[in-house]
Amino acid sequence: MRWWHYKSLRVVLFLALFMLAGETAVRVRAYLRFGSVDVAGEEMYVADPLIGKTLRPNFILRGGVTEVRINSLGFRGPEITLDKPPGVCRVLCLGDSVLFSGGVPNDSYLLTARLENHLRTLLGREVQVINAGVPGYSIESSAKLYEHRCRRLSPDVVVVCQVVNDLTGALGRAAAGPQGGKAGRPGLGLTVGLRLAEWRDKNFLIYHLVRKNLTTRLSPLGTGAKCLETLPLEVTDPYEAELTRLVGLARRDGCQVALCTAWKAFSPAQPRQQQHELATPFFLILPNVSLPALYEGFDRFNAAVRGVAQAQGALLVDLAELIPPDPQLFSDPTHLSAAGHALAGELLAEQLALSFWGVSPHDVQ
Amino acid sequence: MTFNSLHFTIFFALIFTLSWILVRWPRARQALLLLASYYFYLALSWKYVVLVIASTLVDFVVGLGLARAAAPRQRRLLLALSIACNLGALAIFKYANFFLGSVYDLLASLGCHVAPHQLSVLLPVGISFYTFKTLTYTIGVYRREIEPTRDLLHYALFVAFFPQLLAGPIARAGQFLPQLRQTPAFDDHEALLGLAQVFRGLIKKMALADLLSVALVDPVYADPTRYAGWTNLLASYGYALQIYCDFSGYSDVAIGAARLLGFSSPLNFNRPYLALGVRDFWARWHISLSTWLRDYLYIPLGGNRRGTGNTYRNLFLTMFLGGLWHGAAWHFVAWGAFHGAWLILARVLGRDRRAEELSAVARWGRRLLTFHLVCVGWILFRADTLHDALLIGKQILTWAPGPTLTGLHVWVPLLVGYAAHGFPLEWLDGLQERFTRLPAWCQGGVYAAVVVCLIGVGGAEVPFVYFQF
Numbered sequence: 076m077r078w079w080h081y082k083s084l085r086v087v088l089f090l091a092l093f094m095l096a097g098e099t100a101v102r103v104r105a106y107l108r109f110g111s112v113d114v115a116g117e118e119m120y121v122a123d124p125l126i127g128k129t130l131r132p133n134f135i136l137r138g139g140v141t142e143v144r145i146n147s148l149g150f151r152g153p154e155i156t157l158d159k160p161p162g163v164c165r166v167l168c169l170g171d172s173v174l175f176s177g178g179v180p181n182d183s184y185l186l187t188a189r190l191e192n193h194l195r196t197l198l199g200r201e202v203q204v205i206n207a208g209v210p211g212y213s214i215e216s217s218a219k220l221y222e223h224r225c226r227r228l229s230p231d232v233v234v235v236c237q238v239v240n241d242l243t244g245a246l247g248r249a250a251a252g253p254q255g256g257k258a259g260r261p262g263l264g265l266t267v268g269l270r271l272a273e274w275r276d277k278n279f280l281i282y283h284l285v286r287k288n289l290t291t292r293l294s295p296l297g298t299g300a301k302c303l304e305t306l307p308l309e310v311t312d313p314y315e316a317e318l319t320r321l322v323g324l325a326r327r328d329g330c331q332v333a334l335c336t337a338w339k340a341f342s343p344a345q346p347r348q349q350q351h352e353l354a355t356p357f358f359l360i361l362p363n364v365s366l367p368a369l370y371e372g373f374d375r376f377n378a379a380v381r382g383v384a385q386a387q388g389a390l391l392v393d394l395a396e397l398i399p400p401d402p403q404l405f406s407d408p409t410h411l412s413a414a415g416h417a418l419a420g421e422l423l424a425e426q427l428a429l430s431f432w433g434v435s436p437h438d439v440q
Numbered sequence: 441m442t443f444n445s446l447h448f449t450i451f452f453a454l455i456f457t458l459s460w461i462l463v464r465w466p467r468a469r470q471a472l473l474l475l476a477s478y479y480f481y482l483a484l485s486w487k488y489v490v491l492v493i494a495s496t497l498v499d500f501v502v503g504l505g506l507a508r509a510a511a512p513r514q515r516r517l518l519l520a521l522s523i524a525c526n527l528g529a530l531a532i533f534k535y536a537n538f539f540l541g542s543v544y545d546l547l548a549s550l551g552c553h554v555a556p557h558q559l560s561v562l563l564p565v566g567i568s569f570y571t572f573k574t575l576t577y578t579i580g581v582y583r584r585e586i587e588p589t590r591d592l593l594h595y596a597l598f599v600a601f602f603p604q605l606l607a608g609p610i611a612r613a614g615q616f617l618p619q620l621r622q623t624p625a626f627d628d629h630e631a632l633l634g635l636a637q638v639f640r641g642l643i644k645k646m647a648l649a650d651l652l653s654v655a656l657v658d659p660v661y662a663d664p665t666r667y668a669g670w671t672n673l674l675a676s677y678g679y680a681l682q683i684y685c686d687f688s689g690y691s692d693v694a695i696g697a698a699r700l701l702g703f704s705s706p707l708n709f710n711r712p713y714l715a716l717g718v719r720d721f722w723a724r725w726h727i728s729l730s731t732w733l734r735d736y737l738y739i740p741l742g743g744n745r746r747g748t749g750n751t752y753r754n755l756f757l758t759m760f761l762g763g764l765w766h767g768a769a770w771h772f773v774a775w776g777a778f779h780g781a782w783l784i785l786a787r788v789l790g791r792d793r794r795a796e797e798l799s800a801v802a803r804w805g806r807r808l809l810t811f812h813l814v815c816v817g818w819i820l821f822r823a824d825t826l827h828d829a830l831l832i833g834k835q836i837l838t839w840a841p842g843p844t845l846t847g848l849h850v851w852v853p854l855l856v857g858y859a860a861h862g863f864p865l866e867w868l869d870g871l872q873e874r875f876t877r878l879p880a881w882c883q884g885g886v887y888a889a890v891v892v893c894l895i896g897v898g899g900a901e902v903p904f905v906y907f908q909f
Contacts, residue, residue, distance in 0.1 A: 085884070093884055173574050268483070272446065282895060285892055289892070290897070
């Protein structure tokens with residue numbers, strides 16, 4: 076008998092075919108909506124020996140709902156020259172996906188574009204804001220990006236909006252405990268299991284779609300006895316050290332520096348159920364972290380930003396306090412919607428103009 | 441590598457395919473299954489595979505020795521060696537720190553403070569299960585119930601067979617070894633049923649047990665006084681269902697996976713919460729363990745053959761040690777003692793009437809009473825300490841006010857789980873049988889939908905409850 080004569084094997088084959096058909100369907104949908112079927116989003120990056128990975132120059136991602144353009148220098152947004160044009164004030168914004176904002180329809184909706192427009196109006200001169208946000212970056216990679224790529228742009232002001240990836244990384248390590256950190260030597264199963272999980276994450280869009288749309292509804296994430304409730308004391312130490320180093324670098328280059336705290340869509344003032352729902356995407360990546368630990372994480376990292384700003388004499392733009400936790404302003408727990416970008420751009424412009432140029436919105440009116 | 445991981449899915453697909461390709465070469469097939477079993481164990485606990493191999497070698501040699509030895513004294517010595525090695529390993533790895541800790545606590549309560557010392561050993565996963573498995577072999581050979589095997593490959597595979605290695609069912613040598621002497625033929629229908637059983641187990645584990653654990657049981661048991669009395673009660677019902685779905689789900693996957701590889705395994709659960717009494721409960725719950733305790737502990741202790749007092753002692757001792765087998769902690773001991781006392785009480789009261797002799801109302805009354813007493817036992821079992829168990833009891837009995845913990849995440853798995861538990865096994869088997877008659881594309885489509893849903897409900901990873909034993 077040939078193998079296909081066995082019904083059991085045909086059942087398994089059909090199971091695989093159905094899964095494959097599902098994967099194809101979600102990829103077609105992704106292509107139509109976002110212009111890409113790249114599961115891990117790797118096509119947007121190129122390897123860099125000094126920084127790790129950077130955005131691919133001249134890359135365009137065009138879908139039905141979004142258009143992302145990377146310029147020839149590897150930054151999101153319109154083309155700019157390497158040399159600063161005479162008379163132009165350059166503002167460099169460093170950060171992660173929160174700043175990059177892949178889900179915003181196009182460049183004109185971005186916080187950086189809004190900031191540029193507002194500053195131009197407030198200062199009455201030419202301003203160029205560069206969005207140097209890269210999805211997945213930590214403070215360490217942002218510092219490297221500044222050191223190796225951004226200095227030559229001669230910015231006048233450096234704005235750092237870089238908290239969330241450092242926070243999730245630190246929470247993940249804290250939840251994993253000493254076994255999950257570098258100190259623990261993973262066994263054979265753990266290594267193979269992790270590699271397989273990585274392979275699944277990079278190749279199966281259906282997995283991500285199901286997790287995003289079903290798990291958040293069906294599974295009570297962020298609860299359970301094994302969830303991390305409090306954070307270790309030293310959790311922000313590496314972040315603070317690297318942020319201090321970055322501020323120091325920018326100051327030595329003669330830049331004014333502004334540090335932003337991290338905003339979020341959920342807050343203890345909301346009903347508990349709503350807080351949990353809004354924070355759910357965090358629990359997908361941090362399944363063993365509780366809501367209280369998440370709050371503590373934001374508080375501790377924002378406190379670290381405030382501490383570094385004070386110690387280094389940098390401008391603190393406390394957007395965590397200024398942007399209200401209004402779901403209309405957010406597309407997920409930390410990424411802003413178009414309305415959120417508009418508000419953040421305006422708030423940031425007012426603070427920068429007042430602190431660095433002594434111009435307040437009232438002066439302009 | 442757990443049964444609900446991607447790692448296991450790929451591993452099993454590979455081993456399934458290779459094992460049936462090698463079916464004409466039984467030795468090669470068995471060698472493959474043995475290597476796969478060691479890999480499976482290595483993937484979980486690479487340090488302790490040596491312990492499995494050592495246990496295998498000792499009992500294999502003891503089995504050969506028993507075959508040759510004719511003198512009863514010599515045979516007793518060989519059996520003692522096997523028991524000492526197996527239970528010795530269990531004592532060192534599982535109980536040493538518990539006993540040391542208890543001694544230090546006792547000394548401290550007497551006012552004698554000694555700097556506590558703990559052995560730096562970790563509990564090898566599955567040690568309680570494979571130790572009991574190997575003992576069925578040496579005791580069986582000693583009692584001349586089974587023939588000793590002269591084939592090390594067969595014996596090693598019996599001990600380490602991966603579907604049953606970590607949490608049973610505790611297969612008996614007399615049931616497993618003869619299967620290795622036959623050349624299996626791929627049975628299409630058996631494979632379909634095995635696949636259905638694997639999926640049934642995964643649904644129980646991931647969609648019911650894990651949801652209940654995370655949404656209800658873990659938060660309440662972590663801090664019972666924070667929640668209302670009735671939420672504590674709900675969590676206790678929840679835990680009863682969680683542990684059933686977790687463990688019987690594991691058993692279903694284990695039995696189904698073995699079935700797909702052409703092996704039959706003993707039944708481990710039969711709707712335990714419909715039991716009419718404690719004896720009936722133990723005839724339905726973790727059947728491979730309860731029959732092991734009966735055959736290798738209760739009966740050798742004398743069973744019910746040496747008078748009433750001795751019968752009670754034997755019952756209590758069996759359940760007490762059964763409790764200790766589950767874990768090195770006093771709350772497990774208390775759980776075992778509770779069941780021991782209950783078995784004695786049931787015997788004293790003489791409630792051994794057959795189910796058919798009872799009216800429907802009486803039957804359901806006894807079922808409800810039995811279920812609630814089992815839940816009392818589960819509170820002792822699940823609570824981290826005896827003090828916590830008392831706190832939960834107090835919260836329930838005083839109907840303490842406080843926040844509740846309900847919602848769809850709680851009610852849906854509770855109601856679906858208990859309703860499914862009530863399904864007679866024959867109905868389930870009938871349903872499974874009818875399902876396997878559906879066209880292949882239809883079954884494949886249903887399984888694909890189940891996979892998607894299981895990915896969907898998979899939140900935080902919850903390990904199998906019985907792995908810790």
